[in-house]
Amino acid sequence: MQQAEVRPHPEYVIVLTTLPPDHDAAALARTLVDEHLAACVNIQTEMESVYWWKGRVEQERERQIVIKTRAARVDALIRRVEQLHPYEVPEVLVIPVLAGSEKYLGWVSGETGEPGADSPGR
Numbered sequence: 001m002q003q004a005e006v007r008p009h010p011e012y013v014i015v016l017t018t019l020p021p022d023h024d025a026a027a028l029a030r031t032l033v034d035e036h037l038a039a040c041v042n043i044q045t046e047m048e049s050v051y052w053w054k055g056r057v058e059q060e061r062e063r064q065i066v067i068k069t070r071a072a073r074v075d076a077l078i079r080r081v082e083q084l085h086p087y088e089v090p091e092v093l094v095i096p097v098l099a100g101s102e103k104y105l106g107w108v109s110g111e112t113g114e115p116g117a118d119s120p121g122r
Contacts, residue, residue, distance in 0.1 A: 012097040012105055013074060015067040017081055017090055021046050025063055028084050032067060037077040039111035042066040070112045071096075 015038075019025050029041035044064040051058055069077055071094075078092050097105070 007099065009097045009100055009105055011071050012100065012108060013069060013071050014095045014097060015069060015074065015077060015081075016093045016095065017065045017067070017085070018049065018062040019065060020086065021061045021063055023063075023086055025065060028081075029065070031084060032077065032080065033111075035080065036112050037073050037080055038067045038069045039108040040068045068108055070109060073112050 019028065025043045029038075029043055032038040032041055042065070044066065046061050046063055049060055049062045067077065074094055078094075081092055082090060
């Protein structure tokens with residue numbers, strides 16, 4: 001079996017944020033996808049988070065949101081997440097993609113291009 005070549009893809013990123021369980025995560029995800037800021041957004045099930053906040057250790061239920069996009073869209077994506085987010089200080093972490101399926105990454109490019117651009121999914 002031939003091993004696939006792994007090459008870095010700094011032009012693609014995964015962005016993480018969290019939301020409270022009662023927030024409409026699907027609406028946030030839909031907005032990011034509709035505005036072509038993200039090709040895909042995954043909404044994870046509830047989890048427990050423990051963190052420092054204003055001098056105290058807090059423990060709350062949250063949902064992890066995983067956003068796939070291009071590095072070129074990150075600034076606009078962060079601004080939009082901050083506009084839509086209910087937290088005073090939302091988590092927004094950008095993680096570079098080290099490798100991935102060329103077909104999938106091509107799809108991410110097409111879906112996060114400028115509106116009206118050609119894309120396999122459109």
